[in-house]
Amino acid sequence: NAGVTQTPKFRILKIGQSMTLQCTQDMNHNYMYWYRQDPGMGLKLIYYSVGAGITDKGEVPNGYNVSRSTTEDFPLRLELAAPSQTSVYFCASTHVGLGTGELFFGEGSRLTVL
Amino acid sequence: DAKTTQPPSMDCAEGRAANLPCNHSTISGNEYVYWYRQIHSQGPQYIIHGLKNNETNEMASLIITEDRKSSTLILPHATLRDTAVYYCIVRAHTGTASKLTFGTGTRLQVTL
Numbered sequence: 001n002a003g004v005t006q007t008p009k010f011r012i013l014k015i016g017q018s019m020t021l022q023c024t025q026d027m028n029h030n031y032m033y034w035y036r037q038d039p040g041m042g043l044k045l046i047y048y049s050v051g052a053g054i055t056d057k058g059e060v061p062n063g064y065n066v067s068r069s070t071t072e073d074f075p076l077r078l079e080l081a082a083p084s085q086t087s088v089y090f091c092a093s094t095h096v097g098l099g100t101g102e103l104f105f106g107e108g109s110r111l112t113v114l
Numbered sequence: 115d116a117k118t119t120q121p122p123s124m125d126c127a128e129g130r131a132a133n134l135p136c137n138h139s140t141i142s143g144n145e146y147v148y149w150y151r152q153i154h155s156q157g158p159q160y161i162i163h164g165l166k167n168n169e170t171n172e173m174a175s176l177i178i179t180e181d182r183k184s185s186t187l188i189l190p191h192a193t194l195r196d197t198a199v200y201y202c203i204v205r206a207h208t209g210t211a212s213k214l215t216f217g218t219g220t221r222l223q224v225t226l
Binding site: 004033035037041042043044045048058059088090092094096101102103104105106107108110 | 155156157158160199201205206215216217219
């Protein structure tokens with residue numbers, strides 16, 4: 001199992017550009033999450049999904065969009081990038097209802113908006 | 115999910131036990147206590163979890179008070195590699211959607 005895979009690992013964007021951060025998991029987890037972490041700060045929840053076709057907002061959803069068309073994939077879309085979106089983005093997944101409920105994280109995607 | 119409160123930072127000498135506290139006074143009966151740690155800027159790593167009994171694994175021990183309003187993560191023999199930010203969260207194991215919000219955690223510095 002590869003676990004949770006995020007791409008790209010690093011990206012530099014210009015203000016106003018758009019991009020998609022990819023996240024895929026091969027553990028058949030039903031719940032998936034996107035977090036952002038600013039330097040020296042904790043994790044803030046952007047969006048989450050409880051299954052294919054179902055998504056909901058977290059603490060800081062503005063400027064982002066998500067979709068969950070399959071169990072495996074949970075891409076995060078940034079529209080009109082702004083310097084305030086410079087951060088490290090983490091995708092995570094877990095299975096609610098089975099197993100330990102452990103949350104598995106990807107290695108992160110470092111985004112800089114200039 | 116119930117909110118948690120942790121001290122922002124702690125120090126521990128290498129080889130000594132590190133005891134990291136967490137308050138979760140609004141925890142519900144079906145919510146578990148989970149601990150994660152984040153080393154540098156890597157993705158957080160699961161450590162341990164429990165409901166009401168004390169738990170131990172190869173990484174740590176978790177002590178939960180009888181009223182479940184607080185818990186302590188114990189690293190029995192801290193090493194320099196345990197220097198990290200430790201997060202305590204509470205969440206239901208089953209049932210409806212869990213937003214899984216993280217607090218700011220405790221930054222543990224292990225020193226020689």
